[in-house]
Amino acid sequence: MLSVLKRTFSWKLYCFVVLAGVLVILPNAQLMITEYIGNSLPAAIEHRQFDKLIALLAVQAGIFALIQLCIALNKILETQLSSQYKCLLEEKVHTKLSNVKITLLERSETHNQIMALSNTLQHLGFPLLKHLIQFAKSSLTIAVMLYVMRNVHWSVLAIIVTVSFLHVFAIRKYFRKQMEIYMQTSEPSRKAKYYAGLLIDRELVGEVRTFQLNSFILSKWKSLFFHIEKMQVRLTNKQDLLLGSLQMISQALQFMMLLILVLFTSFTVGTYLMVTQGLLQLQNMAHELVESVNRLQETSVYLPSFFKVMELEEEEQDERLLPFQGLKREIKLENVSFRYPNAASYALKQINIEIKAGEKVAIVGHNGSGKTTLVKCLLGIYDHYEGEIFLDGIPMRHYDKKSVRAHLSVLLQHFGKYPLSLRDNISLHDGEGGGHADRLLEAVRLSDASGFADGLPNGIETPLNPVFGDGVDLSGGQWQKIGLARAYYKNSDIVILDEPTAAIDPLSEDRLFEGMLAHLQNKTALILTHRLGICRQADKIIVMDGGEVVEMGSHDRLMSRGGYYKRMYETQAKWYVHAKEGDLYPVPF
Ligand code: ADP
Numbered sequence: 001m002l003s004v005l006k007r008t009f010s011w012k013l014y015c016f017v018v019l020a021g022v023l024v025i026l027p028n029a030q031l032m033i034t035e036y037i038g039n040s041l042p043a044a045i046e047h048r049q050f051d052k053l054i055a056l057l058a059v060q061a062g063i064f065a066l067i068q069l070c071i072a073l074n075k076i077l078e079t080q081l082s083s084q085y086k087c088l089l090e091e092k093v094h095t096k097l098s099n100v101k102i103t104l105l106e107r108s109e110t111h112n113q114i115m116a117l118s119n120t121l122q123h124l125g126f127p128l129l130k131h132l133i134q135f136a137k138s139s140l141t142i143a144v145m146l147y148v149m150r151n152v153h154w155s156v157l158a159i160i161v162t163v164s165f166l167h168v169f170a171i172r173k174y175f176r177k178q179m180e181i182y183m184q185t186s187e188p189s190r191k192a193k194y195y196a197g198l199l200i201d202r203e204l205v206g207e208v209r210t211f212q213l214n215s216f217i218l219s220k221w222k223s224l225f226f227h228i229e230k231m232q233v234r235l236t237n238k239q240d241l242l243l244g245s246l247q248m249i250s251q252a253l254q255f256m257m258l259l260i261l262v263l264f265t266s267f268t269v270g271t272y273l274m275v276t277q278g279l280l281q282l283q284n285m286a287h288e289l290v291e292s293v294n295r296l297q298e299t300s301v302y303l304p305s306f307f308k309v310m311e312l313e314e315e316e317q318d319e320r321l322l323p324f325q326g327l328k329r330e331i332k333l334e335n336v337s338f339r340y341p342n343a344a345s346y347a348l349k350q351i352n353i354e355i356k357a358g359e360k361v362a363i364v365g366h367n368g369s370g371k372t373t374l375v376k377c378l379l380g381i382y383d384h385y386e387g388e389i390f391l392d393g394i395p396m397r398h399y400d401k402k403s404v405r406a407h408l409s410v411l412l413q414h415f416g417k418y419p420l421s422l423r424d425n426i427s428l429h430d431g432e433g434g435g436h437a438d439r440l441l442e443a444v445r446l447s448d449a450s451g452f453a454d455g456l457p458n459g460i461e462t463p464l465n466p467v468f469g470d471g472v473d474l475s476g477g478q479w480q481k482i483g484l485a486r487a488y489y490k491n492s493d494i495v496i497l498d499e500p501t502a503a504i505d506p507l508s509e510d511r512l513f514e515g516m517l518a519h520l521q522n523k524t525a526l527i528l529t530h531r532l533g534i535c536r537q538a539d540k541i542i543v544m545d546g547g548e549v550v551e552m553g554s555h556d557r558l559m560s561r562g563g564y565y566k567r568m569y570e571t572q573a574k575w576y577v578h579a580k581e582g583d584l585y586p587v588p589f
Contacts, residue, residue, distance in 0.1 A: 038270030365544035446515035
């Protein structure tokens with residue numbers, strides 16, 4: 001927060017402070033002139049000499065105009081500074097979130113904290129500074145006004161102070177309650193947003209309408225949304241009641257003030273004019289003071305939500321960490337075990353494997369056997385695993401993550417389908433609109449995407465989402481080819497592909513495998529797959545079950561072993577061929 005404030009110390013801020021100072025002096029000057037005019041009035045009327053009076057009235061009108069000008073200028077500066085600070089603060093928060101540890105993003109608590117901050121961020125930044133300046137300005141103005149009106153009965157001034165403090169304490173309670181509501185409703189709010197989003201989610205709308213889930217989703221959304229609204233309305237009603245009662249008490253106290261003024265004080269015309277004008281100004285200032293104190297209190301209640309998010313643990317970026325220069329010898333996993341934070345059992349149990357540089361390794365196993373978790377540990381997405389992963393004999397944790405990632409290319413099961421052009425979808429990490437044309441065409445060719453890419457209305461510049469601009473949509477298989485092209489384009493020495501052909505038709509699959517083998521020629525590759533045909537081309541097959549490695553070896557070795565892999569392979573193969581008795585099952589592609 002302070003760094004944001006420091007970065008924006010500009011001439012505009014100095015002007016804002018100077019104008020606030022001028023607005024302390026001018027109202028008091030006006031009060032003094034009013035008293036002077038009042039005291040000059042009887043003599044002027046008696047001697048019918050109005051020159052001095054007119055000059056004084058002109059000065060007073062001039063000061064009034066100057067006050068209005070300062071207020072208007074302050075408002076303009078306030079709007080500009082607010083926007084400037086808002087942009088910086090939002091940038092700071094989003095930059096922070098882009099570096100937060102990935103495992104933290106799997107926790108609902110993290111998302112609740114982020115949601116609470118997004119509700120309160122508007123009150124932080126410039127409003128904080130503005131209310132500090134406003135507090136200083138109104139306190140100073142009140143102090144000077146009290147001095148100027150030092151002849152007024154002390155009880156009048158005491159009443160004004162009492163009313164002001166009544167406000168401060170009552171409103172503080174309201175803000176605390178508001179923060180509680182933000183915290184309590186951040187999870188239901190996120191859920192309500194999710195359900196509302198389902199009704200217009202382009203990818204799910206077909207399923208939602210076919211299964212007629214609309215009313216179910218609507219009722220889920222309604223119960224959450226209405227519950228949140230009810231809480232908010234209850235709080236706002238309480239606040240209105242509180243403010244209404246305070247207004248009534250203030251009015252009663254003001255009546256008492258006037259009574260005291262009339263019954264217990266002796267005053268000249270000038271004093272009377274000054275006091276009535278002064279009381280109004282004093283009330284305004286007291287109101288401003290109370291508001292700034294309330295807003296500062298509000299900010300002090302909201303501020304922890306900012307620090308909670310800013311203190312979220314980030315991915316390690318230690319300059320002392322080693323730079324990874326590329327895999328020379330092997331990746332080695334020694335007794336690697338992993339348990340998800342909310343899970344009862346381990347997703348990976350004592351994994352011991354070695355993958356030599358340049359080896360093509362297939363990882364197979366039933367759903368839920370731990371393949372994706374293993375890959376996520378290798379990618380450094382999860383780093384709280386037990387045991388050790390070595391790259392060329394050095395624990396992966398000792399390397400700078402960015403340098404490791406620079407040598408990794410990946411196609412995950414849930415890969416990005418960005419609403420950008422085909423070019424950017426493939427070469428985005430080179431910057432939007434950039435990329436090397438030859439490498440891009442080669443990646444498109446190897447991933448078998450040339451066929452449909454050439455047919456797009458604007459070729460590789462066609463946006464791939466009909467919701468934005470004149471984009472087009474792609475089929476699941478076509479998207480998968482784009483995901484593969486993205487992995488190929490990066491041209492890293494270690495490539496990890498999770499179910500690269502899950503959505504691909506059999507004819508394309510053949511061409512796709514050829515392209516894949518060509519691309520992976522001099523690379524280390526890990527391919528997670530349920531299509532066991534590719535395993536024949538792999539140097540090594542790792543078979544996983546229940547988070548453990550149950551078999552490891554080449555296709556021929558595992559087939560002759562007659563174990564788990566052979567059973568899986570034969571079960572799959574029989575769907576593709578009419579096996580005659582004694583046949584060896586052929587390759588399914
Ligand atoms: P595979 O890729 O072989 O299908 P995964 O690695 O995705 O298997 O999952 C292994 C196990 O970990 C499964 O039992 C799955 O339910 C569990 N799992 C996966 N992701 C999470 C998660 N984020 N939190 C808790 N458990 C998870």
